Amino acid sequence: MSEIRYENFFPIEGGTFVNAGDVSSRIKSILKNLGIGSEVVRRAAIIAYESEINIVSYALRGNIRLSVTPDAVCIEAKDEGPGIPDIELAMQEGFSTATPMVREMGFGAGMGLSNIKKFSDSLEITSEVGQGTHVKTRINMAEAG
Numbered sequence: 001m002s003e004i005r006y007e008n009f010f011p012i013e014g015g016t017f018v019n020a021g022d023v024s025s026r027i028k029s030i031l032k033n034l035g036i037g038s039e040v041v042r043r044a045a046i047i048a049y050e051s052e053i054n055i056v057s058y059a060l061r062g063n064i065r066l067s068v069t070p071d072a073v074c075i076e077a078k079d080e081g082p083g084i085p086d087i088e089l090a091m092q093e094g095f096s097t098a099t100p101m102v103r104e105m106g107f108g109a110g111m112g113l114s115n116i117k118k119f120s121d122s123l124e125i126t127s128e129v130g131q132g133t134h135v136k137t138r139i140n141m142a143e144a145g
Helices: 022-033 038-058 100-104 112-119
Strands: 006-013 061-068 072-080 122-128 132-140
Touching (some): 022 038
């Protein structure tokens, strides 16, 4: 396990669409300021944004944890939400349980988890129905170009 170079924790309130994207923008700026390569920054920003939108759209509250080591950028999202009954189904592009209100705002297209997977070098999802979801991602510095 590599030594942590940077770590931060960002709380997110569910349903606060007016602030949606703020945390991912902050993460993008932090990574740029740390001198992380642009491809890693781009991938991390996408993962953070999709994670943030999922929390805002579905959960009561949650948080995103960013940690940076010399080897990787890790983003973890934890929420207090409805949980995911079928993770395999939820990973399919286009699958969504978004409410009509969320869809009217332009979210809930069913690409969140599949985009998180696409831009991660490793992904781990655990979820308990009625309790919430925990998504752990890693972007390897060496593989990101």
